[in-house]
Amino acid sequence: MFDTVLIANRGEIALRILRACRDLGLRTVAVHSDVDANLRHVQLADQALCIGPGPAADSYLDPARLLRAARLTGAQAIHPGYGFLSENADFAAAVEAAGLTFIGPPSQAIRVMGDKVAAKATMRAAGVPCVPGSDGALGHDRAEVHEQARRVGYPVIVKAAGGGGGRGMRVVRDAAELDDAVAVTRAEAARAFHNAEVYLERFLEHPRHIEMQVMADRHGHVVWLGERDCSMQRRHQKMIEEAPAPGLDRDDVARLGALCAAACRVIGYVGAGTFEFLYENGSFYFIEMNTRVQVEHPVTELVTGIDILREQIRVAQGHPLSFAQSDVTLNGHAIECRINAEDPTSFLPTPGDVAAWVSPGGPGIRVESHLYPGYAVPPHYDSLVAKILAHAPTRDLAIRRMQGALAETTLAGLTTTLPLQQRLMREVGFRAGGFDIHHLERLIQDGWHQGAQDEA
């Protein structure tokens, strides 16, 4: 069983991993790039080692350097955090082959869930609901295509098999438009992608992003820890996460949780993981699985009282989960606001020096941040600098506590999304809950974030 953990990440999650290791009495090794020598967790780790220059390709994303650093420092386990190499099946396999412990699922589970087509097929086979579709290229028999669309249900979206990035797709709301849409998309696809194959899927107009946290050990125990609503997004980047998701039927959530747990058994999953779904009109549709700990995991920790990082590391040591499904209960409501070092109107990254940092406190407030006065945010990496969380018996009180926390946060020297989060806490749609994943983009398009009108 390992007693030294190499933290192959940076920023707030590296600090979170360090604290979990410390609580478990484990030695920590912080590996870092040369521009990250002043990171908080590097100062606190039992051992620190600079492994390369600022660009992530030559430091945090280089498997060979990480494995060499583990050997040189005597670390027997590697925690990948999120991002970087956390969902790289080849890296996980290399760690396993080196006789070290990858704190995460087996590389084989990462590989299956990392392939979108294989993941969807596996989930469907396990009974997890997916977006209904033609499951393959459409044929040239018009009657058959109509039958497929009818079975999937309107509105449908016709997509080019070779397309992507929003190109080569057409929404069809009525059977009368179907033939034309298929023909035009085919012609476009042939021209643009040299592949005339098209397929169709149910089109979701106003989906919410709902995700399910799961944990599994090596002894066959799998539990689900409830859902998070992460619908407040901008360009697929989550801004606010909360648990539980407002307005969901608790029986539906329990059924979904049980399905996700069953799917974990099918793929031999171990550790912490998240199944992501789109949710519309009472139905869930699987999008993908994140085979790692997520940025927003503390939201679930607050409402369940379970330390996900601690359990994840203990499971990697070979221990059984310290709790059973029947021990998991939801207590109150939790919200997380991401504070990014970026311009709140243009959303461009804004690296710089932290002139002042006073984090908030009080009942139900939790802060995950590596900031300190004098710290310089380098331009090379993700712009997340702090996560501010509020927990309370009700959603209303959690919002109230979050407003207080954001208001008392002093962060000078950096331009951040803090003012945007303050506005969002007052925004009508957010206050009501249950908004879709396009809500924030719509607000931004309407110029709301530039402060024309005030809200509730």
Added chain:
Amino acid sequence: MKLEVIEALAQQLQSGPLSEIAHVEGRVRVVLRRKSGLAPGAANVARPEQTERVVKAPTFGLFRPAHPLRRVAEVAVGDQVGAHCILGFVEADSTLLAITAESAGTVSMVLCKEGELVGYGQPVFRLT
């Protein structure tokens, strides 16, 4: 004074480490001086002997003052070394990476011990 002489002096100033050239020819004295903005660090370059510099590890690994086949340290304190001279090695898995001096100088301090784990960019030698 011929114009060619001044041209030659200017060229010398531009290409060399000097920040100022004074030239006397009979009763004519010419002083060519760099604008400070044009040659940042020119003063340092002009007198390398008097500035302390550190030589950093090119990668992370175990510090080896000697090549394993020679068993004698490449340099010792007091040694004069030329630019690009090998001062020691970093053992990274099965390869040895040379630690080389960027410029000439005298080794004034060895900052790491044999077999010590050094980080990427960590100062290993001090030169004056």
